[in-house]
Amino acid sequence: MYSEPEDLGLQSLLAYGVTFRDSCFADLLPVAEGIKRRAYELLAPLSRGVVVLSTCNRFEVYLDSPAPGRSEEVIRSLLKAPWLLEGEEAARHLLRVAAGLESQIVGEDEVLGQVRDAWLEARRAGLTSELLDAVFHSAISAGARARRETRISKGVLGYPQAAVELGARALGDLDGRRVLVVGAGMAARAMLRHLCAKWRPASVIVADRNPARASEAANECPGAKAISLIDVNAIDSVDLALVAIKGGPRPELTNLRSRCKVLADISTPPASTLPDYTAREVEVFVEESARARLEEVPKVEALLEEELDRLKAFLKRKSVDRYLSQIMKVIGLIVEEEARVTAKRIAGGEDPHEAVLTALNSTVKRAFFPLLSYIREDPDSRGHLARELAKRYESMLSLRGEGYGGVPEDKA
Template identity: 40%
Template sequence: MALPLYLVGLSHKTAPVEVRERAALDQAVALPAALRTLGRAVVLSTCNRTEIYGVGSPKEAKALLLARGVEAHHLYQKEGIEALRHLFRVAAGLDSLVMGEAQILGQVREALFLAREHGATESLLEKAFQSAIALGKRARSETGIGAGAVSVAYAALDLALAVYGDLTGLVVAVLGAGEMAELFLTHLKAQGVGRVLVVNRTPERAEALAERFGGEAYPLTALPEVLRQADLVVASAAAPHYLVRPEDLPKRAKPLFLIDIALPRNIHPGVGRLPHAYLYNLDDLERVVERNLKARQGEVPKVEALIEGALGDYLEWYAGHRVREAIRALKGWAHREVARDLPQADPLTQHKEAGRRAHPWILSLKTRTKAFLQGPPCPEDCPLLAFRPRP
C-alpha cells in the first residue's frame, strides 16, 4: 500500500524572503494554532523554509499556507516516498542554503519535539522524523558533508586555528560590534581564549557585545593600546577609511595575526608587510570557503547513498507496521464474527473460534509472500481488504 505521508512547503529555492517571512510560524501562537487545525502534522519553520509534514490529505496544509499570503507557485508538494526522501535530504543538509550546514538538524529535532508537545504526532511521523534525525547524524559523522568552513566568520576562525593551533589563553581583539563581529565571537567562545577586547566607535555597542561574551569594551581612541595587547585581531567595523595603518602597529617580538573581514577594508594592506604581522582579507577567506564548498559537493553521492539506505529501512519498518495493524484488525473482526454467529457460546469457546478463523489470514500476512496477495476470497467486510497492497 502507498505510504500515506505528504509534504507541503516553501523554501529559499521557491520563495523570496518577504514571502518566507509571511509563511513563518512562531512557536508561541501561530504554530500551536496550525497544529490544532491540521490535527496530525509536524511543522518545520526556519528562516529559509516552512514545511508541513503530515499523514493523509495535504489539502488543509496547503490552504493554511495560502491563507498566510503565500501564492501557489511558491509551494511544492510531495507525497509518499518522495516526501520522506525530501525530509531526509533536509536533515542531511543537502537542501540547505549552505550545503551541509549543521543548524538544520537541530531544527528538525525541535520540530518533532514541538509537535509532540502539542499532541500532533502519530506513528508514521514519529518514525519518519526519528529516522531523519538519525540519518542527519550519520551524514555528518560518516561523510565530509559538514567539514570545513563555509562562512566568512568561521573561515576566519579556521585560519586562526591553522596559525596558532590552539587559541587557549590568547588575547583576541575585535574591531566593530556588528553582526559579523558577533558571529565570529560566537564561533570563538568555545575555543577557550584568554581575553576578548571589543573596540567600537560607539562605546555602548562595544559594552553590550563585550558583556555578552565576557569581554572588555574599548572606544576607538584606545585602539593603539588594544593592538599592543592583542595576539589576534579581527576587523569588521563599518568605516570609510583604514582604522589600522602600518604606523599604528607597535614594535613587537611575538607575531600578530590580523583578519580583515570588513568591506571597505579596516586594515591597510601595508600592515601585512611588517615583520611579525600576518594579514588576511576577505579574498583569502572567500577562497577558503569556495574550496570547502567544492569539497562538500563531492560528498553528496555518499550522503545520497545513506539516504537511500534509510528509505529502505523505513519502508521495511512500514511494511511490518501495516502487518501489525492488519493483525489487530483481523483479530477484532474475527471476534465480532464469532459473537454474531455463536452468541450463546461461552467466552473461552468464542476466543478459540475467533483465533481459528483469523489464523490463516494472520499466517498469510506474516509471510508477506505471494500467498498474501493470492489468498482465499475475503468477505466484503473483512478488514484485510484495507491492507491489501495495490497491484
C-alpha cells in the same frame, strides 16, 4: 461497526517550502517567526500533524494528511510561491536536508540540530503525529550516520565560521586578540562558538540592538561582555570585528572600520562601511574548502536511499501492527463473551471441565473463522497462506517437545 485503522504510510506526507534558492526567500526572512506561529495555528486543526522547519536558509512545512484544498490555501496565504513535495519525495528531501545536502554550504552540521529542534518543538506542543515522528526520527538518524560514515562534513565551514577563519588568517592568530561581534542571531552565535572553541581571545564584546539578546549570545563565549549597538563607538579599538546583523546598513557601524584592524561583515547587504571581507569573499573561501566534500555526495545519497528504505519498511510493519492490534481487540471481546457464558453454565450446574472445553472450542472457531474463510475463498492465490500457517503451528508443537498433536499421554 468496523472502523478501519488509519494507514501509516508516506503517501500521507506533504512538504511545502521556500529556501535560499528561491527568489522570494529574502522577503520572508524578516517575518519568518510570525509566519511560523501562524502556520501552526492555522494548519494544526487541518491535519493529523504539522512540523515547521524555519532557519536562516529555509522555511519548510511538513504535514501529515492535510485537509484537501484548505491546507494548501493556508500555505499559499503564508508563503509566496512555495514548492510542494509529496510522499516519498517529501521524506527524501527531509533526509537530504538533515544530511546537509540541501544546505547552502554542503555538509554543514548546524542544520541537523535545527531539524531536531523543529521536531521537538512541535512534539512538545502535541502537534506531531506518528508518521511525522517516524519521518523526523529517520532524518535525524540518517543525518548523523552520513556525518559518521562519510567525509561530507570534514573541514566544513559555515559562513559564520569562515568569517572567523578569514579574520584569523589576516591577523595570524586570534589568541590574545580583542574581538567585537555585532549581532545576536544564529550566525553571530556560531561565530562566537567557533571563536572561543578554537582560540583564547583576550576579550570579546557582543553588541546588538537588543541588549538582552546580546547578553544571551555572550553566554556562548565565557567571559564575553554584552553591550547595546549604540555603544559600539564608545569602546576602545579592537583587533577583529565580526558583523552578522539583519536590516542593512547601520549608522552605528559607519566608523567601525577605523576602529578595528580587520572587519568581516557577512550581513546581506553589509551593515558596516568598507569591510575587508563581505559575504562574497567568505563564499569564495567556503567554496575552496567544499570541493573535497562534494566528492562525498554520491556516497551520502546512496546511504540516504538505504535509510529511506528502512523508513518505508518500518512504516509497513507499523501499519500491519495496527491491523493486528484490531484483530486482537476483537478476539479479546470474543474471549470475554465466552467467559461470561461459561460462568453461567458452571453456575447452572454444568461440569466445569466440559464447560471450559466447550468455551475454548467456540473461542478458537470464532477467532479463526474470518482467517480460514478468507483462505478458502480463493485457494489458488491464498493457498500458500494455509501451507505457511500449518508449518508454523507444527513448529510451535515441536518446540514444546510433544509429538504431533501436542497432547501428552495421561500418566496418572
